[in-house]
Amino acid sequence: MAVWTDASSLATGVVLESADGDVIEDACWLRHNEATHINMAELDAANRGVNLAVAWGARTIDLRTDSATVHRWLDDAISGRARLRTKAHGELMIRRRVGIICQLVGELRLRLSVTLVRSAENRADALTRVPKDWLRNVSVTRECESPSPGVSAAVVSEPPPLAGAAAGRADSGTADELRAAVCQSHDRAGHPGVRRTLYFARRDVSRDVTRAMARAVVENCDACRSIDPAPVRWRHGSLGVSVPWQRISIDVTHHRGQNYLTVIDCGPSRFCVWRSLRRANANESVGHLEQPFLERGAPEEILTDNDTVFRGRHMAVLAARWRVALRFRAVHEPGGNGVVERCHRTIKVIAARRQCTVAEAVHIYNVTPRDGVTAESAPASGVYQYTVRDCIRSAPSDAAEASERHSPESDDRCRVRPPLSDATEAVGSPPLVSDGARLRVGDRVWVRRRGTRCTDMSRRGTVTGLVSRQVVEVDGVPWHVRNVRHRCDRQDSDGDSDSVDDGDGDSDSVDDGPPLYVDCHWEATEDGADAVVDNGTTVRAVPETLQHATEQTGTEPPAAEPAVAEPPAAEPAQVEPVLLRRSARLQSRMVR
Template sequence: MSALVMRTRPLGLYFVMGMNGINALRGVTVRSLDDVKLGIKESEVVTAAATVLQRDVDEKDFGVTYDVKARTWTVSWKWSSGTGPPRLQNTVSEYRVPQAARQEYENELCQWIKDGWLVPYSKVVHGPVRGTIPLMAVVQRNKKKVSPVMDFRELNSYLDVHTADADVCAEKIREWRRRGQRESLLDLRKAYLQIHVHQSLWSYQTVVFRGMRYCLTRLGFGLNIAPLVLKKVLSTVLSWDERINSAASPYLDDILVDESVASAAEVENHLSRHGLICKPAERVHEGARVLGMRVWGERRCLFWKWDNNIADMPEKLTRRTVFSLCGQLTSHLPVCGWLRVAASYLKRRANAATTSWEDEVTDSKLRFMIEETLKQVKRSDPARGRWDVKGDENSLWVDASSLALGAVLEVNGDVIEDACWLRRDECSHINLAELDAVIKGLNLAIAWKMSKLTIMTDSRTVYYWVKDTLSKKARVKTKASSEMLIRRRLETLRAIVEEYGLSLDIRFVSSTENKVDALTRVPKRWLGPERVQLACGAAVAITEQDIAKIHVTSGHPDCGPSRYAIWRGIRRQDTASVTEQLESVFLERGAPKELLTDNATSFRSSLFGEFANRWGIAIRYRCAHVPSGNGISERCYRTVKTILARKGCSVAEVVYRYNVMPRGNDAASAPANQIFRYEVRLFGIDEVRQQNQSADDQHRYSVGDRVWIRHPSRRCDSRSLEGTVTRLVSPQNVEVDGMPRHVRDLRLVTSPLPTPGELSASEQPDVHPVEEDDALLIQVPGPARSSEDEGTIEEGADSPERPQLRRGSRERRPTQLCQYSDL
């Protein structure tokens, strides 16, 4: 340290400091001769720098001024015509407020008056009233609070707003999801009300509350320039610190802070020093509500789901309520799955059913669709997924159907965003729609700033088109009617790839593996026609012949073929064999009115024509070399041949299985069940169990009873048989020793029969050799015959007077059975 010693004070001063000392002390402040301060506070340095960098903001539609001392921001809007209107025409001071929300609504307005946001109006101070803004209450179901809101629609008509630089919610969500996992969320406390309005404009936004007129001194929610003003103020304050600016990403009153760059406390302090007060910060990993979505940390990842309550079915359906409901279900959510295409289809259906926003929807089917959608969402909401996006394995799944186009963006196996677009009612080819889906999906990937991408499609045609376009290995070959449209889309695809420097690859996947298939479908029952209710149109006297005539003339509406098949084997393919089998079918089931045949020789002969005339049948021939003219018979023939080749059974069994085969799970749709009044049992499937006599039913016999069985000859001299009851089948049917017997042929055994040894020789009857083992119950003695009589009988046997037996001349033939087994 060096010092200079002098006899007298230099310049009469007690202390002299050089510039080195001033720089070391970070400056000096001289307010007066007696008020000198060495060094300045950091906040004053930042404030001074801010005043130098940018203190005022001047835009095309508004201007904002920052007061350094008061730390307030004041906005003044610019009229579209240069000057404001003399007076607004509105005279309504308040819209109807629900009684349940009245108390909280008034308490909030009283707090505004207490905080100085609403000041009593004075004509001397504020001048004449130039406008009255209506007040209304908005109930926020998610936050469970009531907020006073103003209707600025008339005032907005005098202001021009330039929204080219306005933030888009979907783009901001993509940016936030790319920032990583160390994130915190800041929310400005009553953000719009922290910005002052210039006093010269207070007279245009006056309100009437409890009979008194107040001037709104702050920026009101609902003014069309309010979001732009807030964005400009926030971006200006954050730009005053480079590190804070790189860490914070604002969207309206929400600010996402990347804590790997700067902490949330630093950003909060920086904003509070410049007149913007925030709520306490929320760490996203611990659970936070981010733009209507609940985000939380789990397994070293961040996940999200929809955080709003599912709305109930509106009592009165209008186009406005349907659109509002669908907006609540999907809105800005990045992933919605099947719900996205369902909501789009509901809005299209509401548009078709109404002509204005307030028209009531009378389509009962639309109400059913909405109810079904809400039930499914409550059961399993598809709006959920992973929040943080990182990785370079990017896949784009695309698909198209007659209803919609769809695209799903996937990163490292996680779906990060999906989208769908309903197709117009047009007849363009599905391949062209698949190509449109590729281009739209590519635009979605570019919005995420992806440079490496793999396209997944289930269309072979689009796969080869895109592959040849990207590789330039071969010229794209197409001769479709929309050839030029296809080539234009492929050139657009190539231009996008070259302009953005994309690295594209395309792969083919099956439809069952395509993850975007659900985004192009709605339930089939939604697309079907609505059931028409039967109603009496008129009561007239009409005969059955008139009804049949109208039915035939109109082409037999709603009378589809039964598909019942009858097959008959023929010896030869000639007219005689064909007519023989047809006649057997007609004799069994009746003749039809018309026969549809091909042009075979057997059907073209005169003999077949005579056969048809005899039965009164009209013959119709299909066109030559056009099998589809008799498609029902051709399909039946093909189906029977296929079943025969696979099962290896007889033709008769194949035809049986064809006739009992239903369409889907409806047994009534089987051909046999449409012809017969009874339901045909299925061979090998339907089983019938033996049903015994119920124990509750009274029966004259019991199992184990000994019974007499009447002889089948029913003669009085025939011996009855003895047996044991083994099963009760019905009140009339009883099984005795395994053989069914009628109860009228049975009698209970009361005493045992006498054995043959107990009978005397004179009492034993002559028994036929077949019945030698059967003992007669009743003995009938015959007349005694002598040996002389026997000799007379034997001699008379050869007497010429007795006629001899002869065989009949009629030829007896065995009965022929006509069954399927005879084919």
């Protein structure tokens, strides 16, 4: 037996059809609450159709609906292929209705199948619709005074006969009044969206307000357009071209206090060129931009942002001389020049991770295959005909030594630990491992704040506790697992903590770097010695440091004299190398 079901804003309908195509029974129920979501109404129609078929003694039922959502819900629930996926406000009611159908299938041993059909082919669709003329003459005043008057041909009075022009003017006037009433209801409700506007309009104005009318009111509202407007859709394009060096993307960026002019090919090669700028002005930027033109020729188009460097007269003269078209991206939309913006991040990350210069990072980028498989996909292969030799390949001896140093037998901390079973976790206790990186208590990790620069180094830490599968404690501070990564240190610091400063530059904490030997004058005191560096800075050297310096240099530091003793005669100060622990402030002064 085939069961056709359908629902609309007015009613729900069910049609029972035999195997020969004859209609056995049909039924229609008016909806008392039209504000209920249409998917809920379609699910109610499916429940009523199954109950009606069971009453006729059917055990093989083909449920046919034109709702894709209801079809997915019922098909997944009956077949057990997937769980019910919904986050609607009536989620519990939806699960209850789906559970009723599954319970009927299990108890009565029904062979139920769900079929998705088009609305034009649905035989129950005619039961849920009425002519528009029956609803057109329900006035706004009548709806406000006596809500829910009933919808049927017997209740609604027949409109008086009017001439063609007069009838058109009457219908237009009624529609304008209804639209004005919906606008007032939308304003009183605080300018909500389409769904809530439709709810208040049908409750307070008239039940014949359609969704299209509510959507038109919301779309033409200036308050909704000017304050937190709803997102809109647009056609996405592509900045790439199929011909090499046909379009280039340029920009000015900075790295480690130095400005650079960046040029990248928007063609299939993605070859990039970075030029260091002494000053980020128009004259020097345009001069460096012309060098690639002289070497490789001028492109047909230049894509850039709205910087004053590229909006000035120098850029216009260059474009006119080389007959190049200038195209500027939209303001406040970096994605309009996304090719060069993504190149900035790639180059800066390479330079920060490898601790190399920008020129070397650009070289590594240009010789790296884009697909990671063939050398022909490298950006340099799209520009040069010869094989480009890179600086990445190391000597065989160095490679063997590096492979031996990074082998799992030499470093146990780099081994991948097998995941623990979830069955070993007690109920109500913290998890043994966390999701994401599978962290455990005692693991050494990198912690990174969100929103930091791509070149900033993460801070060290140790997992001290597991709050949940999403939150772990690192040095007593709860962090989300997306901000934590495993750390594989090659060497451990003796007695130093794993947590370091965030890199503000004003801290005097001692880092884990190698010892710093400086030539300085030192004077003995009771608790150590004061070392005076060449620039006049006094640094306190602790007794352990002096003892270590004595072992390194083989000289004894001068003994401290009593404060009442007269100072010795002026002699040339002895300069000895003193071992000092490197600090952030001392290192910054030495660099200056």
